[in-house]
Amino acid sequence: MKQLNSIWNFFSSVKLAIFTLSFIAISSIIGTVIPQGEPTGFYVNQYGPKVAQFFQVLDIPDMYYSWWFTGLLGLLSANLIICSLDRFPTVLKIIKADNLSILPSRLDKMSDSSSWQRVQGDVAKLNISDILRNAGWRPESRKMETGELFFSQKGAWSRTGVYIVHTSILVIFIGAIIGHFWGFKGNVMIPETKSSTKIFSSGSRVPIELGFEVRCDSFGIQYYDRGMVKEYESSLTILENGKEVVQKFIEVNSPLTYKGITFYQSSYEGYQEFIVTIEDVDSKESKYFIVPFQKQKIWDGKEVRFGIINAEALGQRVVRAKLWLKAGDSPAVIEWLEDNKSINIKNGDKSYTVTVKQMYATGLQVAKDPGVWFVYVGCGLMLLGLYMAFFMSHKRIWLYQKSDGDYSTVVLAGSTNKNKIEFSRQFAELEKQIRKSYGA
Amino acid sequence: MDSSQLLGITTFTYLFSTLLYVAILVFKAPRLGYIATLFTFIAWLIQTGGLVLRWMESYQLGFGHAPLTNMYESVVFFSWVIVILYLLIEWKFKTKIIGAFAVPFAFLAMAYASFSTDISKTINPLVPALQSNWLIAHVVTCFVGYAAFAVAAGLGIMYLLKNRSKSGDQKSSGLLDTLPPLKTIDDIIHKTMVFGFIWLTAGIITGAIWANSAWGTYWSWDPKETWSLITWFVYAITLHARYTRGWGGTKIAYLSIFGFLAVLFTYYGVNFLLAGLHSYGSN
């Protein structure tokens, strides 16, 4: 029993908390200096085989998920839980305390306390509760042998602020654990017009089945006038059993979430293929084709042949493409088209609206994290708790009226757990008001 | 008048403010106090004008965004918050001399922003990842926190100076007589740190939300994130040591300075010495 007690005391001590927090803070530096998540060879090259082996033992290449670092976080959690269990009952007792059971003689010893005499006479008409209420306090009272005691308090629950902060850390940890075991991170490249039913896990590249299909309808890059990239955007469609269920334009900072799985715009790849959309102006029929560079295509049944015979590129990005098009037996036309701008092309007696667009694949980061809401709730609780702990205080006042004969004595006393200076000012103000009401 | 002129002027006005506050201290001329306050406030208004103008200029360039998106802008904002925070403390605690220990940080920040060759002052459009309201919330909350920690460190230095002169030789003590009592400084250090801690907490949280909306990972242990967490721990430890173990005075003063060094490393060191997601700050 004694042993159990000393274990308990060890885990509930703030000394341990300060030690653990310092240890976590200092050891965290390692991972900011030594690159994380590189293959083993990297460490051998950089630091030599001996050091690399030592790193392997301590899991330095992945230190924030290593046995000892997660152990430290576990120790912190145990510390938080036991410390709170140790102290919270006392706090609850203070919150729920019957403050009217105090001995009037104790009032003189409060941090703020003052007493004065008054003449009995007409004050019987005075309603002390009203006076206190006007000053912003809601009093309860109890008749005693020698007089009457009034009590009022504010912000008793602010005492739980610290515990809300501590709990919030645990809630965030729970969220992180849920995300780790029941979520995944991955990515996938989907060429325009194509779809995928699976993605690939970030680290291991293991395929993960989505349970539905995601299609990239189109991908585009917008530029500022100066040529810097303004936005990457993809139009995504979700399909269930071949049926379109959701369609959304996504951008960096504006993902698509479906069934708890979120798709983030993260990269792209430009192909040497083109998406050519042709509309027959007369019949309004239109069709798109995926056209490899310098390969001829035929619009079946329409006798339209076409191909991209040349292209002008800035890096990976095609700016203009040279289209060759021939309808039936008319002589072919050749035209330079700006990327993704439609133009009208006449060939013989036929007229077509044509768009040529370089084909891209959109790179999607895909994440499922059922724990993220715990993390967010934890963050909210933390801010709430900090506000309560730092900006609110538990203020208590007592007023005791003792009558002996023609005279009576009034004792006003108060205490607070925080921000004593501010409270003393309020107390002085209250005392002034009460004395005035008494005509003292 | 353009924003860079106004912000350039601010650098010199903050230098002059610093000198005024030091003069109060050296010449024991409390009447200079009102002049110093007034002057600092005007300097702050000029800087506010500079920031607003810069904001408007970005709209004229066709890609308007709040002036909070690169190293230069964040350093300017940092000094702006230091000064307004300091003025609020002066107003609340009715003491002017501490300006000699707070305003220099604002001046140094502005001087660094203006003269360092590491920092580009051009207004650039935002790359896609930075186009988020969470970014604005993130920068504002972090830098309010950092500014509070800067003020706390200034006060920490003041505390240590006064404390040393008290226990040591008598000659220099005359100079520091005008400083508020140690207990008052200690109290203001603590309150400023608490204030900074809440903002830093909010800064880390908004950063996590932003990362989650852009990449789907609220925490990835990149060096900047990790260092902000280390800084946060330093202040959490300080609060516990004070509240539950009764640390105060010199120890807390040292911790306020130590904490600010962690802030500086998070803010500056990581950008220039370590690589990571936040390297946008280095251009």
Ligand code: HEM
């Ligand atoms: C990063 C982790 C932690 C944070 C952010 C945190 C935050 C806080 C805050 C804000 C306070 C209020 C301080 C004040 O009013 O000045 C506090 C108090 C306290 N903390 Fe923590 N804390 C953490 C970890 C811990 C741990 C691990 C323990 C374990 C023993 C602990 C024990 C305490 C105790 C005993 C108090 C005083 C409560 C009271 O009597 O009112 N804290 N903490």
